[in-house]
Amino acid sequence: MKQILVIGSEGQLGSEIKDRCKKVDNAQFSFTSLETLDVTNTEDLTKTIKAVNYSYIINCTAYTAVDKAESEKDLAIKINTTAVEKIGEAAQAINAKVIHISTDYVFDGNSHFPYKEDAATAPQSVYGATKLSGEKHLMESNPNSIIIRTSWLYSANGNNFVKTMIRLGQEREELGVIFDQIGTPTYAGDLADAILHIIESDMSKSIPFVPGIYHYSNEGVVSWYDFTLAILEKMNISCRVKPIETKDYPTPAPRPHYSVLNKAKIKETYNLAIPYWRDSLDICLSKIK
Numbered sequence: 197m198k199q200i201l202v203i204g205s206e207g208q209l210g211s212e213i214k215d216r217c218k219k220v221d222n223a224q225f226s227f228t229s230l231e232t233l234d235v236t237n238t239e240d241l242t243k244t245i246k247a248v249n250y251s252y253i254i255n256c257t258a259y260t261a262v263d264k265a266e267s268e269k270d271l272a273i274k275i276n277t278t279a280v281e282k283i284g285e286a287a288q289a290i291n292a293k294v295i296h297i298s299t300d301y302v303f304d305g306n307s308h309f310p311y312k313e314d315a316a317t318a319p320q321s322v323y324g325a326t327k328l329s330g331e332k333h334l335m336e337s338n339p340n341s342i343i344i345r346t347s348w349l350y351s352a353n354g355n356n357f358v359k360t361m362i363r364l365g366q367e368r369e370e371l372g373v374i375f376d377q378i379g380t381p382t383y384a385g386d387l388a389d390a391i392l393h394i395i396e397s398d399m400s401k402s403i404p405f406v407p408g409i410y411h412y413s414n415e416g417v418v419s420w421y422d423f424t425l426a427i428l429e430k431m432n433i434s435c436r437v438k439p440i441e442t443k444d445y446p447t448p449a450p451r452p453h454y455s456v457l458n459k460a461k462i463k464e465t466y467n468l469a470i471p472y473w474r475d476s477l478d479i480c481l482s483k484i485k
């Protein structure tokens with residue numbers, strides 16, 4: 197029986213992993229949340245990891261308040277960089293493999309082609325910079341790690357763009373939504389499936405654990421405006437949606453204009469079929485309904 201630790205199990209991704217863990221054979225899962233383990237307490241973090249002979253550690257914690265991070269840099273560093281390094285160190289000491297999640301915000305968004313894993317990084321925000329630094333520190337502290345960069349994550353739980361658009365669409369007659377930022381949504385359930393597939397493949401020795409950085413989002417490309425239209429249409433919400441430019445919706449942290457991720461590496465390495473964003477949106481919206 198392999199021991200697997202999921203840190204940050206109450207977030208969007210963590211909850212989806214928790215929902216699916218019973219389907220994984222020959223594995224015993226342990227879960228921590230902010231209440232049971234604050235990762236900024238690095239002593240507790242190290243002790244928790246070293247207490248059990250874990251084979252895999254999945255880190256789903258993050259400081260994800262992108263705008264607030266601009267004024268709360270120290271806390272964002274503690275959670276997105278320092279804690280990630282400590283997870284790597286403690287995991288290395290017990291010979292555990294780490295799966296950690298990063299973001300499309302490590303890129304500047306000036307590309308016109310989907311970003312590959314080795315594309316030059318240039319984060320434009322504190323959040324993006326702290327996540328990038330977390331990637332580097334993790335790979336140094338535990339080279340036996342997989343880092344999955346994802347984008348536009350949503351689920352039926354927690355706060356996310358999909359749920360915000362449903363709420364605003366119900367409250368207002370008209371919504372202005374940015375049409376000049378292009379990316380790909382990711383249903384957290386699909387990402388959870390991909391992570392568990394990587395672990396199960398390693399446990400069954402069908403596909404080995406290949407450390408490194410990978411990109412994962414749903415298939416397809418969309419703007420926030422088009423994404424909103426799809427959400428409201430599916431939910432039968434008749435609010436008017438007006439396309440607006442990024443300059444008309446200023447935020448403390450700049451967002452990449454283009455952050456489509458190239459997923460060829462994870463698909464080829466792990467023989468993964470990734471769902472199209474509209475199909476996954478339908479699944480999530482039927483849960484929200």
Ligand SMILES: NC(=O)c1ccc[n+]([C@@H]2O[C@H](COP(=O)([O-])OP(=O)(O)OC[C@H]3O[C@@H](n4cnc5c(N)ncnc54)[C@H](OP(=O)(O)O)[C@@H]3O)[C@@H](O)[C@H]2O)c1
Pocket residue numbers: 204205206207208209210229230233234235236256257258259260275297298299300327345346347348349350354
């Ligand atoms: N959300 C996105 O659009 C997006 C896009 C690209 C990449 N990602 C990455 O994907 C991963 C999963 O994101 P997500 O959307 O699932 O995030 P999330 O829903 O915000 O979950 C993060 C979890 O971490 C917990 N947490 C925060 N500070 C903590 C601390 N000091 N100690 C322990 N736990 C702490 C949070 O607890 P509380 O909720 O109680 O604070 C929350 O349960 C993250 O690495 C994120 O950077 C997300």
